[in-house]
Amino acid sequence: MTAAAPRPKVNKWLVTLSVSFGTLMGAIDISIVNVALPHMRGAVGATIEEITWVSTGFVIATVVVMPLTGFLGRMFGQKRVYLACLALFIVGSVLCGTARSLWTLVFWRAVQGAGAGALQPTEQAILRQTFPPKEQGMAMAVFAMAVMLGPAIGPTLGGWIVDNYSWPWIFYINVPIGLLGMFMVYSFVHEDPEILEQNHALAAAQRKNVDYAGIALMFVGLATLQYFLEEGARNDWFEDRAITLCFIVSMVSLAFFVARELTARVPVVNLRLFKDEVYASGTLIGAVMFAMLMANMFLLPLFMQELLGFTATQSGLALMPRTLVMMLVTPFVGKLYNHVSPRLMVGFGIVMVSLGNWFQGQLTLVSSQQDVIWAIGVQGIGFAFLFVPLTTVALSKVPRHLMSDATGLNSLFRQIGGSVGLAVFATLISHHGKIATAAVTAHVGETNAATWQRLSGLQAALQAKGYDVASAKAAALQALAGTVQRQGMVLSFEKVFLIAGIVFMAVLPLLWFLRSPAHGGPSEPVHVEM
Structure with missing residues (x-):
């Protein structure tokens, strides 16, 4: 059995509160932007397809940074990495709010995502190292609430901010909370001396054998995979050449990445x-x-x-x-x-x-x-x-x-x-919506007595409101088609x-x-x- 590591005398709940600010903001920012996209689109003059890059860029940047958390923590220390990433997240938030062109907004959104990427795993690691073994369940309970609460309240909070203020405030609101989080982390979070000593030894080996090939393969593989997942449904998956190319590149890059990390002298990501x-x-x-x-x-x-x-x-x-x-x-x-x-x-x-x-x-x-x-x-x-x-x-x-x-x-x-x-x-x-709607449509026709009765009733009601015969019939058919479409989608949702x-x-x-x-x-x- 390994000896228990010495722990700094800190209030574990202050540590928990300190590192939870960044995780909560990062989790919220994944979803808070979605409700503001129509407002952003008008402000930066983007199409519906282009504005989705505001969300896609953030997620891609977040994903490629997450697995580097251990590498960065050994090189610079977990506390410094957390503070630097939180500072980057705050700066990215401010610049997102001031952006007035699409690609400037996308770039700063990616910067914000890069800052958010290391916050969640670093908090989880700090909490695991702060709480004694018998309280690990409570530590992860607090972490769970921050991670699950973010996506849940993001859309509601974003809608309220946009309705009452303007879209840049969904970014500006991060500044005071982030600065408070930085102050608390700086004041109350202290790294375990034993872990620091072990990380210094590992960092020395990392500096002599930096896994540049692994980093490059990981960035390419994860970025193209995330783009494939984010944009695939919107572009009909393999019907689109760019989506197909991203899938092929991601699979090849990640395969080489896994092989590289399992053979590298000092891997950047510890797949073992x-x-x-x-x-x-x-x-x-x-x-x-x-x-x-x-x-x-x-x-x-x-x-x-x-x-x-x-x-x-x-x-x-x-x-x-x-x-x-x-x-x-x-x-x-x-x-x-x-x-x-x-x-x-x-x-x-x-x-x-x-x-x-x-x-x-x-x-x-x-x-x-x-x-x-x-x-x-x-x-x-x-x-x-x-x-x-x-x-x-x-x-x-x-x-x-x-x-x-x-x-x-x-x-x-x-x-x-x-x-x-x-x-x-x-x-x-x-997919199932189209199938279900076609199945419902097959049972609805003018030769069907119930359908004929429904159409006649709708047409009569519309004529009573002043429609002529032709317009009333067209409107009745359109209303029936809408009902069929809705029923087909209900069946699709039930199945899914x-x-x-x-x-x-x-x-x-x-x-x-x-x-x-x-x-x-x-x-x-x-x-x-x-």
Whole structure:
């Protein structure tokens, strides 16, 4: 058993609060911009296709920085990396607010994303190194609330700011919060002397053998993969040459990257961490979990606004109970972690999320806000039971000095998982929508008695309002076509929600590998070479 590392005498809750500001802002900024894109488009004179680069550029920059967290932490120190990235995020936010041309805005948005990239994994590593082993569950519960709260409140907060002020303020609001976060991190976060000593030795080896080839391959591979996932659905996937080229380049680059990192003398990204089956299975389940979370956060607002007629505010309020449930349940799960096997907790979470998907699959055109709240409330419990044990047990056997490497990869897989979820389910909803609408249309024709009765009733009602015969018939046919389209989309949503639940249940076999030292697994950290 390794000796316990000496810890600075700091208030762990002050440390937690200090490093949570950056993570929360980074998580919010992934989604807050989406509601302001129409306003930005007018301000910078961009087309609908061009303005999406404001979101795509941020996500690509975030993704390519995440796996470098361990490398940067060894070279400069975790605290310095966190402060530098938070400062970069603040500067990027200010310059985004002042941008008045599309590509200037995209560039500064990428700078902002690069700053945000290291904040989440660095916070996770700092919390793991600050809290004693018996309180790791609570540490990850706090981290979970910051990560899950951001995407949930981002659209609602962004809509309120845009409605009451103007779009640059969604960026300017980051400045005072970020400066407060920097002051608190500088004042209250102190690195463990033992970890600093180990990192100094590793950094010396890194400086002599900088893995430039690995860095280049990673940047190209992740950037093209993220572009493929972000823009693929919008451009008909492999029907578009640029999307196809990005997919090929990403697969080739990432294949060479993996080969390079497994043979490099001092790899920039420590892929050998995946030798630990607990880390590998926890990270993979976490990626699928984020795919489900982001897919649901995309599909439900679309269903409520397009089919149930909710306003953006109403759909945002209908989604808030899931966030509230997660915030209420997550601390309880953190305390429960030391007493219940993580396999049982994660299994329960998977079942609850899938059950929530089944409830969502029962929604119809006459469903109320309460029906939606019930379904997402069940899911909120499930996500709370997933995030805490997954992030805790996945890192349970990782050596403390490699924690930032592990959290960087863990965060990367969650981010990629979320992008895959959005891309796949956006494509599925469109594909099944066309199939379902065609199936409904086949049963609707003027020879059908019910259809003829409906058309006659609509035509008569329109004529009573002053329409002539020809106009009334055309309007009645158009109204019927709209009804068919809506019913087809309802069937599509029902099918996709059910598919999501079934897919998530398919990861249950991975629970076999999810053993923690406190619940029957090996107590020694897995030996991982650099």
